[in-house]
Amino acid sequence: MIIGVPREIKCCENRVSLIPSSVKTLVENDNVVYVQKGAGERIGFSDEMYLNAGAKIVDTPDEIYDKAEIIVKVKELQKSEYSLLKNNQTVVTYFHLAIEPELVDILLKKHITAIAYETIEKEDGSLPLLSPMSEIAGKMSVHIGARYLQNDFGGIGKLLGGVPGVYPSTVLIVGAGVVGANAARVALGLGANVVVTDICPNKLKEIDRAFNGEISTVICNDYNLEKFIKQADIVIGAVLIPSKKAPHIIKDYMVQSMKKGSVIVDVSIDQGGIVETIDGPTSIDSPVFEKYGVVHYAVPNIPSCVARTATISLNNYTMPYILKLATKGFIAAVKSTPELYKGVNTFHGKLTNPDVAKSLGYPYSELSMLIGF
Numbered sequence: 001m002i003i004g005v006p007r008e009i010k011c012c013e014n015r016v017s018l019i020p021s022s023v024k025t026l027v028e029n030d031n032v033v034y035v036q037k038g039a040g041e042r043i044g045f046s047d048e049m050y051l052n053a054g055a056k057i058v059d060t061p062d063e064i065y066d067k068a069e070i071i072v073k074v075k076e077l078q079k080s081e082y083s084l085l086k087n088n089q090t091v092v093t094y095f096h097l098a099i100e101p102e103l104v105d106i107l108l109k110k111h112i113t114a115i116a117y118e119t120i121e122k123e124d125g126s127l128p129l130l131s132p133m134s135e136i137a138g139k140m141s142v143h144i145g146a147r148y149l150q151n152d153f154g155g156i157g158k159l160l161g162g163v164p165g166v167y168p169s170t171v172l173i174v175g176a177g178v179v180g181a182n183a184a185r186v187a188l189g190l191g192a193n194v195v196v197t198d199i200c201p202n203k204l205k206e207i208d209r210a211f212n213g214e215i216s217t218v219i220c221n222d223y224n225l226e227k228f229i230k231q232a233d234i235v236i237g238a239v240l241i242p243s244k245k246a247p248h249i250i251k252d253y254m255v256q257s258m259k260k261g262s263v264i265v266d267v268s269i270d271q272g273g274i275v276e277t278i279d280g281p282t283s284i285d286s287p288v289f290e291k292y293g294v295v296h297y298a299v300p301n302i303p304s305c306v307a308r309t310a311t312i313s314l315n316n317y318t319m320p321y322i323l324k325l326a327t328k329g330f331i332a333a334v335k336s337t338p339e340l341y342k343g344v345n346t347f348h349g350k351l352t353n354p355d356v357a358k359s360l361g362y363p364y365s366e367l368s369m370l371i372g373f
Helices: 020-028 047-052 061-067 101-109 131-149 178-189 201-210 222-229 252-256 267-271 302-328 330-336 338-343 354-360 367-371
Strands: 002-005 032-036 056-058 070-072 090-093 113-116 170-174 193-198 216-219 234-237 263-266 288-291 294-297 344-347
Touching: 002 061, 020 032, 020 047, 020 302, 032 061, 047 056, 056 061, 070 302, 090 302, 101 344, 101 354, 113 338, 131 178, 131 234, 131 263, 131 267, 131 294, 131 302, 170 178, 170 222, 178 193, 178 201, 178 234, 193 201, 193 222, 201 216, 216 222, 222 252, 234 267, 263 267, 302 330, 302 338, 330 338, 330 367, 338 344, 344 367
Parallel strands: 002 032, 002 070, 032 056, 070 090, 090 113, 170 193, 170 234, 193 216, 234 263, 263 294
Antiparallel strands: 113 344, 288 294
16 A cells, blocks of 8 residues: 655644654554655654655655655644545544535545545444544643643733642633543643533542542533532633534633633534634644633644644554554445544545534435445
């Protein structure tokens, strides 16, 4: 199989889809890997390292898309990349298609096989390729929130953990999944007063058990949000509904009630965001804006702030699936791997993820009927 690794062009995206050791594994299994020049430079993976691993280095993204049968990326295709796609190519990346109707139209028109990391799902409901980035985003969200609490970053000037005689900051985490649990771990470790809210009592029970009751947990509803958001110095949006646009859980009037100089970090923004006062994503080079005196941070690719760690972690989880696609071919790979089957969002001009189809109001086709499974 011919595999292509283009340089990521999303604003401030420093990750790379394959590291040299992954390239070496693919080449040793009789695949050809093309890597765009400079794809890994920003995080210490030089072109020479890729050459030594067996990759072929090319200068432009056009060459990558012209040659490759499988394009492996990190973030969704940007508009300037749409025209580079060739009919019937396979693209593997984080897509988040529930909020990308224009991209869906391109994928369908060009009969692209789109495999979305975030919808690869195991039988127990876990998301093995979303979890590693969610862990990083959850941990980073607290560091980010603490930074923007500082006066020099526009915040009210509070130390997260306080000092003797001064009460610590309060962190409200909305969502008790992977992002929420990791945010809670860091916030508690830094000495904050932590409150986690979720609609699922069992998830709150897991949080309570994991942290030995040191974290307060409350059911997520408007009444509780109205109460606790007024006390919060940092609010972290950590809600995930796989393949669906995130609902606006934190309403405009709730944000108005927050303390001036407090901070919202909406990690859910890559699925549309849960905060009504955030109209769309921000970027790492322009990450925040202020509304009602509250600092809003809505960067959709937080792991890119620690891109080397994130890239290596991502490869640890993605490589078994990419290797299977490369060695077995698409049909055999998805037939033998149920979680990979669930990752297929488009195939031969059809939308094959039911949740994405429902979110966008598009017709849905069952993949098994298309591949004779």
